[in-house]
Amino acid sequence: MxxxxxxxxxxxxxxxxxxxxxxxxxxxxxxxxxxxxxxxxxxxxxxxxxxPDKDHLLEDILEAMKDEFLRLLAPYSIITDPQKTGALIFEYVQANQELCQVLLNSTDTMSVLKPVQKIGLQEERLIYNHPNRSGEGVVPKEIAIHHLMTSLVMLIRWWLENDMPYPPERMGQIAAELIILPTLKAMQ
Amino acid sequence: MxxxxxxxxxxxxxxxxxxxxxxxxxxxxxxxxxxxxxxxxxxxxxxxxxxPDKDHLLEDILEAMKDEFLRLLAPYSIITDPQKTGALIFEYVQANQELCQVLLNSTDTMSVLKPVQKIGLQEERLIYNHPNRSGEGVVPKEIAIHHLMTSLVMLIRWWLENDMPYPPERMGQIAAELIILPTLKAMQ
DNA sequence: GATGATTTGATACATAATATATCATATTGT
DNA sequence: ACAATATGATATATTATGTATCAAATCATC
Known part of the structure; x- marks a missing residue:
């Protein structure tokens, strides 16, 4: 059928x-x-x-990657263990280097950000209730999640464009200190 | 002549x-x-x-904006007074809303990031010697500056796309807590 | 394995956009 | 006023997109 x-x-x-x-x-x-x-x-x-056009083909490729990617990250949480999750992300990018390069450097990079945003919203409740969150920040929740996801994508872009000069574990640590932990702390 | x-x-x-x-x-x-x-x-x-093509026309527009923008920020430093500089940035964006929308939402947003990167490198020495910097972070200088600049641009994008729901002063504060201060702290 | 349904390849064609060339006219700097 | 330069208008070549058609190949199913 x-x-x-x-x-x-x-x-x-x-x-x-x-x-x-x-x-x-x-x-x-x-x-x-x-x-x-x-x-x-x-x-x-x-x-x-x-x-109907080239962009839709790209979107199809992205969709397939997104599914595989989410399956990979499912057992962990970006909140519970930022360093570990970060490292996993960069390991995945390294293993799928060419695919990621295409998706993140095609002119249409911005379209990649939309599905990424969705992933962020799926974890929203989890983020909101995490102990790392002080609740005293001045940053609205929607901005924090947007920042978290887009900054991670941009960091991956930088890593790929500069020929991956640091190993995935190190990049995971960097992502945690530069993006994930500060975002949790600043959330309202 | x-x-x-x-x-x-x-x-x-x-x-x-x-x-x-x-x-x-x-x-x-x-x-x-x-x-x-x-x-x-x-x-x-x-x-x-x-x-030669449409992109070069856009680039020309961007170049003119960049010059005006840098003249505006010249008296201050994003490091010495993050909140104030942040607010100034968002005030400029508000005043030049249409122009900024075009430059940040044209498919070619990524090309906007390159000149922005240059601005960041100009302030590099200043950033490196700032007292807010602990020097104990794990984040390499080049990554920190990249993160600082791209995240600010992405935050501006979000603000414009969501019809500027918060005033420039508030956005300056958010930029400081979410991006500027954490970046300084995490720098190596 | 036979059969009806669907996909594909090949081709032709209409349309739209880019890019270049030419030359008379208009505007500029000096 | 005059030489240099920019512009408008037009024609033309080229390239890419998107649609239509139909015979041949492939598929799902019985």
Whole structure:
């Protein structure tokens, strides 16, 4: 009933791989749809049978990554153990370096931030009740969560752009001291 | 000798104003060069006599803003008085709301971050010698400065996107507690 | 394995935007 | 007033997007 045609899944995977490879080669903006379909060895018109434009293909890639990523982090909490969670995040980024580079450096980086925001809101209750939170800060909750998530993404961006000069454990520690703990402390 | 033809300055100003207005109306990506030249009431080919593409026009606008912005902040330091400087920043953003919205929400927001980074590096020595800095943190200097600047830009983005729900003074305070002071403390 | 449904490839085509070239006209700096 | 330069208008080449069509291949299911 609800199963997806093998051909569809195959075509979409080919298009996704092609976009990732081409973005690494010449930059997201300079990749044309013809480039993608040629690389994927797929008819040109076939692209539009799956995605209305390039951005939607990127979004699809991001969605898949998000799911895998959340599964990885599920056993821990960014609040209960900031350093450990931070390290896990940077280990994941290291293991999926090319994919992350594409998602975070495509012109559309900002669109990546929206799903990330959602992840933040899912943990909101957890954050709000955490003992590290003093409750005496001046920072509204919504701002704090926004800051937490976007700053982490920006830190990952920096790390990738500078060829990962520190190991994941160290980056986790940095994320904790620079972003996670201060945010908890400053929350209203 | 070095002076610029009045016609050139006039045309460039018209193109800049047109891009800002059109970006607010329909979004940066959807603005065509024909749109710009029509709105500016200028010949189509004239655009390319000044800029190779839309991004370079945006860059020109950004450059002008950067200069004005730095002149505004010159008497103060983000380090000596974080709250006051923060408030000043948000007051400027409020006064130049439309311009800032265009620069921070155009797809190319990331290109805005590069000049901002430069501003940060100019203050680097000042930051490094500030008494608020404990010197016991684990965060490398380059990461701290990157974090400081990008987080401020992201906070401004949030403020604009959410219709500026708090006054500039409050935002300056928030920026200080959430970003500036923690960064100084965590610096190595 | 046969069959009806769906996807794909190939092709043609319409549209839109970018970018360049040319030349008469208008404006500028001196 | 005059030489230099910028502009407007127009034509044209190029590139990319997006749609339409139909035969052939592939799929799910029985």
């Amino acid at each position: 609800d199963r997806i045609d093998r051909r569809v899944k195959r075509t979409q995977k080919l298009l996704q791989k092609a976009l990732i490879a081409l973005t690494l080669e010449k930059g997201y903006d300079h990749v044309t749809i013809r480039d993608i379909t040629d690389r994927a060895d797929v008819g040109y018109a076939t692209f539009f049978r799956h995605y | 070095d002076r610029i033809d009045r016609r050139v300055k006039r045309t460039q100003k018209l193109l800049q104003k047109a891009l800002i207005a059109l970006t607010l109306e329909k979004g940066y990506d959807h603005v065509t060069i024909r749109d710009i030249t029509d709105r500016a009431d200028v010949g189509y080919a004239t655009f390319f006599r000044h800029y």
